[in-house]
Structures are given as structure tokens and as C-alpha cells.
Amino acid sequence: MPSTIEYSASKVADCNYENNTSWGREVGLAYETVTEDTLTGLRTHKLGWKSTFLRLNPPAFMGYAAQDVCYMLLSAYCIITNTSFLPKVEEPIVYVPIFIFVMNKLEFLALYLLLGKSLRAWWNGHRAERITTTSSMLLAFLTMLLKNLGLSETVFDITQKTQFTFDDDHKVGRFVFDKSPIFVPGTSLLLVHLTALAMWVFGLQPAAATGGVGSGLGEILCSMWVVLNFWPFIKGLFGKGKYGIPWSTIWKSAVLVLLFVQLSKWTPMD
Template sequence: MKGRVENVVERGKVGDEYISGEDEVVVLDRSKDRDKTGHVMPNLIYVSREKSRTSPHNFKAGALNVLIRVSATMTNSPIILTLDCDMYSNDPITPQRVLCYFSEPEVQSQVGYIQFPQMFHGINKNDTYNCEFKRSFVINSRGLDGLKGPNHVGTGCFFNRRAFFGGPSTLLLPELSELSPYNVVNKPIQSPEVLALAHLVAGCNFENHSQWGFKMGVKYGTIVEDFFTGYRLQCEGWKSIFCNPERAAFYGDAPISLVDVLNQNKRWVLGFLEVSESWFVLYIFLFLGAYVKDFLDFMLGGAGTFQKWWNDQRMWLIRSLSCFLFGCVEYFMKSVGISMHGFNVTSKVVDEEQSKRYEQGTFEFGVHSSMFVPVIMAAITNFVALISGLIMILRGKNYFEGFFIQLLIAVFAIVNCLPVYEAMAFRRSDKGGIPIKTTLLSAFLSFTLFTIAYVTLRS
């Protein structure tokens, strides 16, 4: 096989001589296939998934759903093991442990999956890059086991096939009765009918206008399909079990390069941020509730008007990006002996024009100051984010649901930055506007950050 693979790689294509025995190569049937010693071999089905550029589900979740459907046509076993390609079994009695759980009728009807912790070999003595993730894979999972159970971590997990078809009390019927979790397969896996059906359900267009990836199977919408699927299954009413025997059930590889570790974590962070559920409205409620409470405290305390409160909370945001930030930096520099500035006296000189603008409630900038730069950068960034988001929504109507919270945050920031836009873009005739030098510097730094972020995401 090694020689044939190398030959195909060198030629750049699979020759006809390797395709002539397709069924015998990709399928092993335990009813008739034996090894050289005469022992029966287990069923083996290799699936090369059809892909299409027009299909939005060409990631791991899509591949798992294909495997769920193909396995249903050939055996429809009630238990499914998901395992990453770089992991191997370390304990042959692991399936027996799982069967001990699923053999209980009450467990089988309520438990969606049994999760084993991720274990890695090759990690150095002090785990330099913190690749074991003991908190996520062991400590937190052990604590959650007393509640509804741990979340799914992508590998080393035995699923109840029934869990992919709705909650414990709700059965979703798939398009084909052969894919139902209760269907009994009574034909050999190499029969023409089974192979034809397997090819059908593995097609990239089979899921079009279906519930796969949304209500059935592994869930779509994020690159961390493991976390999202486990979360959705628990929301549907399924429980999970954490099984952590003394002898590790599975072992896998861990990255030993810092850049690989960081890239892996970046992908996880991106995936976690992609999960937006309707319960996110709770955070909106808390956000608005905190502002309403602050407003009531402000007004009931006899502090004044709505405009006065608005200026109060707006100045907190401006301070956090200017004086608070620079104060912390300056303290750090002073502490390490790099720099130390003298005491700055607050100017109390009365200027007639400046006093007039102050009485009118107009923000006064006037001079070039480095403390204005972060504030202006925030204003530019949120303005560009809002425009970009609106353009993407106009190009594709399906973007709005995913971008709603981001757009809401950008609008909130823009409303708070209205005085900055007025002083920066709409040049005032007085001397209180933002100097052009400050605007150009802020715009240059914002563009630099945009470029770095774009290059990082593309890589």
C-alpha cells in the first residue's frame, strides 16, 4: 500500500488500475472477510466524502454527519464513537465500560453521550505550552458530571445515535426511513441496495433544504462543532456522563510548537465567538439593566438631568481609553525605572471663546495630545465596523442574525463618540476641534491594526 500511495502522489492522480476493485478496497464485511490467519475481521468502511464549493458544510461537522448517515445505511449501530485521526485506543476494555452505562434502560433513554478526557503523550515534564488543559478536560468535566454532565470535547466520545434525532421525548424523522435510529438493517453491507443508498446519503447535495446540521446530527454554525453540539444536546434535554478511568482510554498528539499551540487556540476562540444563541438576549438585558440602574441612581440622587447623566457615563468610556490607560502605562514605566514625569498642573486659565463653547456643552479638544489617539482610534474602528457590517448585510440577507449583536455594540460606541466625529471630520470654525495631525496619526494606527488583523485571520 505504501508503494501504491507514493506512486499515486508522484503521478498526481489515481490510475484506473487502482479503481477496478473499488468495493473490495473501501469495504470489509465481517461476515466473509478474514485476515491471513483466518480470523474474522471487523467491518471497515472508508468514506471519501463528496465536496462542493457551493456547499457551506465542508468542515468537520459536515464530515461527521456524512459518517452518521452512511453508518446508518450499513449497520445503524446504536452507539457511535468519534475519535480524532491522531488518537488511538489505549485500553481495549473501553467499549465494555461504555456498554455498562448504555445497558441500563434509564441511562440509554436519558444519556446522549459518554465523554472520556483527552490525554496526550509526548508532553514534556512541565507541560511548557499548557497543552493538557486539565481544567477543561478533567477538572471542570468532573464537576459538571454531577449536573447535566460534561460538554463534548471533540474526540474520545461515545454517542447514543438516538441523540442526533431530537430530544429524549421528541423524535425527528429523517428524510429516509433507513436513516431512522430505530431502523433495522437486514442486508449485507456490500449489497447493491446498501451501497447505492450509502452513496446517495454521502452526496454533498443530500442535505440541501433538510434539517441536518440544524436540528439533526452534528450542529453547524461554528468551527467548534464539538462544543456547540454538546451544548445543543443538553439544551434539548440529554444528559452526559464523564468517564475517567485510571488507565487512559485514548491517547493523542499535542502540538510542541508555540505557533501551533496559538493557532489551535485561535481557532477555538473564533469558534466560541461564533456560537450565538437566543439566550444571548440575557446579556443584553443585563447590559441595559445596568445602565437603567445607574441612571436611576444618578437621578434619584438629585444629580440633575438626563444630559448630565449621559455626559457622566460617556466620560467614563473616554477616560478608560485615555487617562486611565496612560496612567497605568506611566506607572508601569515609573516602577521599572524607564520614565518618570513630573506633576501636571491642571490649567485653569479662562479663555472667553473656550468658556463660551463650554457653556454650550461643546467638547473641547484644541491641542494635539497622545491621550486623544486611543479615543479617536476607537471611534474610527467602530465606524468602519458598522459600515462593513451593513455592506455585508446588503450583500447577503443571512448575515443579519449573526451580526446583530456586533452591530448593536458598534452603534452604541458610535453614539458615544459623536463629539469625536464632530471635532474630527466636521471641522469646526473654532479652535476646539481635533488637530489634523492627531486625526492622521490615529487613522494611520487604525489602518495598521486593520491590516494586521486581516493578515492574521487570513493566515
């Protein structure tokens, strides 16, 4: 069971804690500013609050970006190399991963519905989690890895917040892209799966290894599922202006996809 301080902290950290209240402004939280963390710290200390460090056991916020990216690449890898990691449709054991997948999605859908959220809110939240994992979280993982290896220093950049105008009302919900490297992993992941699906559609997969089992419906559906999760990036490939993925990002991603495809062909699973 969590301690009293951990329980209280989790309640305060909840997104709904201060709904319809002025609690945040009363305790000194700063809103509508790109430096809200710094201003909040200054304001809360001015009001007499004292900072404390909460060390949890096990440690929190360790992340899982690298692992998640590997999982999302697995189905594309299997299609490209014509190998498999899932049972075939005719095998009874195929119901095990299907059951786990469906129950996982239903669990989170039930949580959204219990909170009064819509099906669309659940879908948007699910996609946002996948996209965040392969963008900001992955970039943070690589940054800390380079720092721990002594190859780079961590630098905090204040990023520009998106400002919408009246003319943008009809595009609410659209992703805004720029030349930041944060969009390269997501674009690369999408292009990898589109490449894999194209190889399957046009029969460009290599022959399955002798005695091996080639990729099947399970791998195809997994790859399609990833593409659906990254649908905002699909729109970005054809979007214009700030709603389109810059060509520099697309070219960088294309190079990474080419490397992935070649490495996959050289290292097929047995």
C-alpha cells in the same frame, strides 16, 4: 463594613459634601488655580492640619483602563474579522447579555434620578466615564507601565485649564481639543469603529471561517453604542479651532487604526 475613618473619608470626598457651604475654604482648600493640590497642602498645614496616609484593603484606585479599552475594541474586531462573541438574535441565550446590559444602565440611571439629576446628566456622565477611561486613565496606565519597566520616568505636567469667554456661551458642553496625546486613544477608538461599520455597510468583511459564525446584529449594535458614547469626538472631527481635533492627532490615530485592522486580519478568532 467600612471602618469609621473610611466612611467619613468617603463622605468628605463626595462631590455634594460642601454644597451651599464655605466648608472647603474654611479648612484650607484652594480653588480656581491650576496648582490647587500644592496650594491646598500648604494652606491646610498652615492652618494646623496634619497629613495622613490611608491604606485601604483591597487597594483603591487601581484602575481598569486597559481592560475597558479591550472590551470596547472587541465588537469592532469581530466586525473586521467577521467573527462573533455574542449569540445570534434567534438564539434564546441572547437575552442574557441584553438583560445584563439593560439592568446595568438602569441601575445607574436610577441612582442619578434619586439624586435629582436629569436623564441628560446620566447620559453625559456615562459618556464621560467611557471617554476618561480611554484617555487620561489609559495614558496613566501606560505611563506607570513604562516606569515600572524602567523605560521612562513619570513626569507631572501642569496642564492649561480651559477658559471660556462670553462668546463661547452657545458652545457650553462642547469638547475642547488640542495636540495632547491624551486625545489619540479616543480618536483611534472612534475611527476603528467607524472603519468596522463601514466595512459592514459596504460588504468588505472577509468570509466567515468554515464552520464559524460571522458577526451579527449584536456586534453591530455594540459598535454603534461605542460611537454614540464618543459622539463629542465625532463633532471634533468636523469642528474648527479649539473645538476640532487637530490633524496631527487624526493622522496618528489613522496609523494606529491601520495597524489594528491589519493585525486583526492576521489573527482572527477561531
